[in-house]
Amino acid sequence: MTTTEPERTLVLIKPDGVARQLTGEILRRIEAKGYTITALEQRTVGADLLTEHYAEHEGKPFFEPLLEFMTSGPLVAAIVEGNGVIEGFRSLAGATNPTSAAPGTIRGDLGRDWGTTVQQNLVHGSDSPESAAREIGIWFPQR
Ligand code: RTP
Numbered sequence: 751m752t753t754t755e756p757e758r759t760l761v762l763i764k765p766d767g768v769a770r771q772l773t774g775e776i777l778r779r780i781e782a783k784g785y786t787i788t789a790l791e792q793r794t795v796g797a798d799l800l801t802e803h804y805a806e807h808e809g810k811p812f813f814e815p816l817l818e819f820m821t822s823g824p825l826v827a828a829i830v831e832g833n834g835v836i837e838g839f840r841s842l843a844g845a846t847n848p849t850s851a852a853p854g855t856i857r858g859d860l861g862r863d864w865g866t867t868v869q870q871n872l873v874h875g876s877d878s879p880e881s882a883a884r885e886i887g888i889w890f891p892q893r
């Protein structure tokens with residue numbers, strides 16, 4: 751039997767998650783699912799890095815509020831490894847809007863609609879192998 755290399759994804763615990771002291775709870779769910787955290791760092795980042803990270807959303811109405819939110823305080827960046835982790839972490843995270851995210855997911859259980867112009871939805875996870883490689887290059891260039 752042959753096995754393949756585990757996949758990697760870039761996870762962010764956004765500033766709302768860190769401010770609400772949910773870092774441990776979110777990392778617990780990732781580990782409980784069987785994924786491995788291979789890099790982990792809390793940092794506060796500026797608009798330049800986030801403009802690169804969210805390049806696909808530049809020009810959209812929520813782009814400026816998104817940058818303001820993401821630079822508002824410390825966040826946690828992680829590389830998470832495991833078979834199928836890109837899709838698997840997005841399943842754990844749930845839908846973008848915390849109101850419609852299913853119970854059992856991070857956003858469904860812990861997220862709420864604050865009535866702000868941008869969804870403060872606790873986490874980010876890469877959405878494809880190409881995004882994961884690109885985003886890991888931005889956040890952890892040495893890895
Ligand atoms: P993410 O990239 O953060 O993992 O989230 P996602 O794929 O579920 O959502 P995406 O469409 O990529 O949007 C990126 C982030 O922008 C904020 N957003 N707010 N209309 C809104 O209020 C709105 N739309 C997007 C969210 O923080 C979303 O996660």
Ligand code: MG
Pocket residue numbers: 877
């Ligand atoms: Mg996205």
